Amino acid sequence: MDNMNQVRSTFDATAGGYDAQRRKLIPCFDDFYGTAVSLADTEEARPRILDLGAGTGLLASMLLRKHPEARLTLIDLSDNMLSVAKERFSGREGIEYLCQDYTAYAAGESYDCIVSSLSIHHLPDEGKQAVYRNAYANLKPGGVFINADQVLGRTPFVDALYKEDWKRKIEASGLTRAELDAACERTKLDRMAGLEEQLAWLAQAGFSDVACVYQSFNFVVLYGRKRRG
Template sequence: MNHIKNHVKEKFNENAPHYDQQRRKLIPCFDDFYSVPLSLINFEKEQPSVLDIGAGTGLFASFVKEKYPGAHITLIDLSENMMALSKERFKGDPQVDYVIADYTVHEFNKPFDLIISSLSIHHLTDTEKRKLYDKVFSLLHPNGIFINADQVLGHTPFIESLYKRDWKHKIEASGLKAEEIQAAYERTNLDQMAPLQDQLDWLQASGFVDVDCIYKYFNFVVLFGRKL
């Protein structure tokens, strides 16, 4: 595991106890950011197989579980402390599996109907993102879908400055404590965001069809792709 990933793991292990409590305040568009992806998920089967990469505390997966109580869900994350919170969230549910590993190199032994991710992939280098999109495509069943709720880089320095200014203004008015805001700022040093159009192009290059940015709020986006 490289230095950046180790640092990401350390920071999220450290912040795990406060993560869910802070997330609504750190994501100004929280409700849309999670409700829009859920509206895209429509399976006839009652027990879809789901993989959540960079699952953290299992928040995104928990919303999927509410919609599909019978879903078989696999959660994977680097952070042991985050995964411990996931285990507590889904305690007693035998249809949830937990993997503490680097999802960019972990070998999965089964395909999935749905692969989701939330606020994780932007920590990867661009090369890692492109390889991951190839991997995600290979792991999906035919007609499977991939949904990535994440952050993107402004396509010009000026646009990026607008994104940052809006986010800082909103979180500083959110009621978070000064030390919580400072910790959030420090975690942004781990970001390796890529522009939206680049990521849409990479998804198409990986083989996905119907690729789209379904939702966008400044640099918060929901990306969608389908495997024929």
């Protein structure tokens, strides 16, 4: 089974309990997601927002609190994760659900914001670069791209520091042994890349004002915008 099929089957199996564990598995949860939402600025009253690897719609739900009239497209490999999102947004109009590989997604019309959280790090490096190029193509001029994700440390020593910090914090989070073991097992699906490499890839894709706006160990929020004109 290739990595993306493993990702699909793993997250299909964990969809039901995914949200309940987020705060415990992401030690910097509030700042991490809060920064991503803060960066999702647009002058549009009803912005079009694309969420890549949207999962259960957790980030999308936060964006809707900021932009209650937004029109959302949620795309994810896992049908079970999207089923949770559909329940979350039951009765709400203006939300499209796509169960497919987003790496080559071509939009019918452009978006004001394209976001992703804790998904792109599952892709190989060439897949990450393809996503960044496609995100640029799918944005309106003036639109922004935000990736809240995980990165490798600059050196093996620093990367080990990141991993040990995460393990220490989740061990003290109150998760059960089974939940901890499952979370550690899921890290085997990770294909993380370095921060500097990904900032360079965003710039190469055409984005301006590329920056890492937030970092806590290996949790980062990356930003880029598409210039007008």
